[in-house]
Amino acid sequence: xxxxxxxxxxxxxxxxxxxxxxxxxxxxxxxxxxxxxxxxxxxxxxxxxxxxxxxxxxxxxxxxxxxxxxxxxxxxxxxxxxxxxxxxxxxxxxxxxxxxxxxxxxxxxxxxxxxxxxxxxxxxxxxxxxxxxxxxxxxxxxxxxxxxxxxxxxxxxxxxxxxxxxxxxxxxxxxxxxxxxxxxxxxxxxxxxxxxxxxxxxxxxxxxxxxxxxxxxxxxxxxxxxxxxxxxxxxxxxxxxxxxxxxxxxxxxxxxxxxxxxxxxxxxxxxxxxxxxxxxxxxxxxxxxxxxxxxxxxxxxxxxxxxxxxxxxxxxxxxxxxxxxxxxxxxxxxxxxxx
Amino acid sequence: xxxxxxxxxxxxxxxxxxxxxxxxxxxxxxxxxxxxxxxxxxxxxxxxxxxxxxxxxxxxxxxxxxxxxxxxxxxxxxxxxxxxxxxxxxxxxxxxxxxxxxxxxxxxxxxxxxxxxxxxxxxxxxxxxxxxxxxxxxxxxxxxxxxxxxxxxxxxxxxxxxxxxxxxxxxxxxxxxxxxxxxxxxxxxxxxxxxxxxxxxxxxxxxxxxxxxxxxxxxxxxxxxxxxxxxxxxxxxxxxxxxxxxxxxxxxxxxxxxxxxxxxxxxxxxxxxxxxxxxxxxxxxxxxxxxxxxxxxxxxxxxxxxxxxxxxxxxxxxxxxxxxxxxxxxxxxxxxxxx
Numbered sequence: 001x002x003x004x005x006x007x008x009x010x011x012x013x014x015x016x017x018x019x020x021x022x023x024x025x026x027x028x029x030x031x032x033x034x035x036x037x038x039x040x041x042x043x044x045x046x047x048x049x050x051x052x053x054x055x056x057x058x059x060x061x062x063x064x065x066x067x068x069x070x071x072x073x074x075x076x077x078x079x080x081x082x083x084x085x086x087x088x089x090x091x092x093x094x095x096x097x098x099x100x101x102x103x104x105x106x107x108x109x110x111x112x113x114x115x116x117x118x119x120x121x122x123x124x125x126x127x128x129x130x131x132x133x134x135x136x137x138x139x140x141x142x143x144x145x146x147x148x149x150x151x152x153x154x155x156x157x158x159x160x161x162x163x164x165x166x167x168x169x170x171x172x173x174x175x176x177x178x179x180x181x182x183x184x185x186x187x188x189x190x191x192x193x194x195x196x197x198x199x200x201x202x203x204x205x206x207x208x209x210x211x212x213x214x215x216x217x218x219x220x221x222x223x224x225x226x227x228x229x230x231x232x233x234x235x236x237x238x239x240x241x242x243x244x245x246x247x248x249x250x251x252x253x254x255x256x257x258x259x260x261x262x263x264x265x266x267x268x269x270x271x272x273x274x275x276x277x278x279x280x281x282x283x284x285x286x287x288x289x290x291x292x293x294x295x296x297x298x299x300x301x302x303x304x305x306x307x308x309x310x311x312x313x314x315x316x317x318x319x320x321x322x323x324x325x326x327x328x329x330x331x332x333x334x335x336x337x338x339x
Numbered sequence: 340x341x342x343x344x345x346x347x348x349x350x351x352x353x354x355x356x357x358x359x360x361x362x363x364x365x366x367x368x369x370x371x372x373x374x375x376x377x378x379x380x381x382x383x384x385x386x387x388x389x390x391x392x393x394x395x396x397x398x399x400x401x402x403x404x405x406x407x408x409x410x411x412x413x414x415x416x417x418x419x420x421x422x423x424x425x426x427x428x429x430x431x432x433x434x435x436x437x438x439x440x441x442x443x444x445x446x447x448x449x450x451x452x453x454x455x456x457x458x459x460x461x462x463x464x465x466x467x468x469x470x471x472x473x474x475x476x477x478x479x480x481x482x483x484x485x486x487x488x489x490x491x492x493x494x495x496x497x498x499x500x501x502x503x504x505x506x507x508x509x510x511x512x513x514x515x516x517x518x519x520x521x522x523x524x525x526x527x528x529x530x531x532x533x534x535x536x537x538x539x540x541x542x543x544x545x546x547x548x549x550x551x552x553x554x555x556x557x558x559x560x561x562x563x564x565x566x567x568x569x570x571x572x573x574x575x576x577x578x579x580x581x582x583x584x585x586x587x588x589x590x591x592x593x594x595x596x597x598x599x600x601x602x603x604x605x606x607x608x609x610x611x612x613x614x615x616x617x618x619x620x621x622x623x624x625x626x627x628x629x630x631x632x633x634x635x636x637x638x639x640x641x642x643x644x645x646x647x648x649x650x651x652x653x654x655x656x657x658x659x660x661x662x663x664x665x666x667x668x669x670x671x672x673x674x675x676x677x678x
Contacts, residue, residue, distance in 0.1 A: 017356070017483065019482075019483065057475065058475075090482060091478065091479060091482060093479060095445075096448065102450045103448075103450055104450075105472070105475055106434075106447055106448065106449045106450075106472055106475050106476045106479065107447070107448055107450075108445050108446070108447050108448075109435065109442075109445065109446055109447075109448035110445045111441045111442055111443075111445075111446075133444070133445055136396065136397075136444055136445050137445045139430065140430060140432060140445065143358075143429060143430060144356065144358065144483035144484060145483060
């Protein structure tokens, strides 16, 4: 059998001044038991973006006693993103779209608030303002780079993404960091939220985000609207929601970059959604099955899969000229520190 | 009589990827009546950095009914900085070191707090942490630029700068935005603060900042410590304090860029302080007397003088290749909008 290529296609981008940015946000949905695997307890998922930013920026989590492994012992996607920082020397800029806890590293802040539970009321009352602040941030980032790999970290964000995609008319399903995707729970929440969207009559994309999104989606969409260079949305189903919003707004719809573990998740129907939105996706195959690390191998059997721009960070390293074997070795070396 | 040159000297820098950053902070000293001219009332000075950032980023102040003129009718330094944004197309990145009000534009935030009144207790309890966050920010900004023009906006900041400079052993005086510098008031506050510094035995630079500084100083010093390209401190006596802290820490001491109105302020003794710290300064002479605008002309007779990196913004435009006459015309055109 031929092995898969490291990258499913060549975007033809050879960046001179690449930049990576990660949009951080919270949604109160992550505190609903069973929704998010991105933390040791539902309440603790609120801290995850802050710890991810700390790991990606400094190489270690020192503000609290925590290791960059999931509750089930897999290396977190942020660890993969950090390993690429150490390979390429390029540190992502973190964008605070609305967090429950104060970051421990500098972030480009748009002064939002954490997203609420969309079953209880408007989840992102400031959605329009956040979109505009994202547009401002996109102009700023345009000045200093010619390629922006734009990722996210939003625990519980696949559920808000599901609500937004369905409200925009897509028959989407979504992925999950759990090996067994809690589709029943997500589906039940989504039905309740869609009923509320119907009730209040939200139809415009920013009205849908206000009702049912999380702060990351309008900020990322705003950035993508004004960024002047090449832009790639780094992520799975959450970035699908950003792409769908951009399409509904009549803006440029960028391609996505994610791992083959997202593409191959039978519950998510990712490739079908990509086609439905009319964009393209680049899939990175870091061959975690063959890398010699049990926790990474479990990505291949359906755990974690993606997050914190990990797929995009791997792709960016490749676009910057690093060889697949060097990329794999760096991931392995980094995660072994926390084994 | 020969007219002065636009720039007092040539630093020999021809930036390919220039960047300008403005560190914003508050000190509660600006609410002491008579200390700061940077706002219509002492309490309103707390909002000035937010409004300056809004003007510099968007070209207008829309979040509150306010015009970019001082209470006495001079164009604010932020208006000059903005005019250079429109000339060069380069928008500064704002850095939130600790503000009382939430910014209306995206800022790189280090998650500090406004500085307290140093007569009443430690003014910046988190000084060491802010210095470290500044170091992180300096590394981030290094990735995307080869020249950093680093300015500030801190109402009341000349008084904290005076305290810090004197505590570090300099016989400094400071400048003021008022035509008549309230030296008696500043001197009285400073004596009180120095007595407290003696009492608690603060001698190390970061201990002095904790006791008597404002959040801008440790953040700017941290950035200057790690920034890898050419760095110029854009400002007057407040940036002197940053330079003095860097010298005391044994770090690289960058040159300063400011207006001739700061150099020529007889109460400030600026050139003497520059020599005392052992650095150099570039002085910009935008010939505001000859530009044909009464409010700008008053800069020459001792009002406003500098702020929000205005001198540095003018110098940066020159380094980017713009001619003095085009720079002057742009300043004039911009301030005429608000006449």
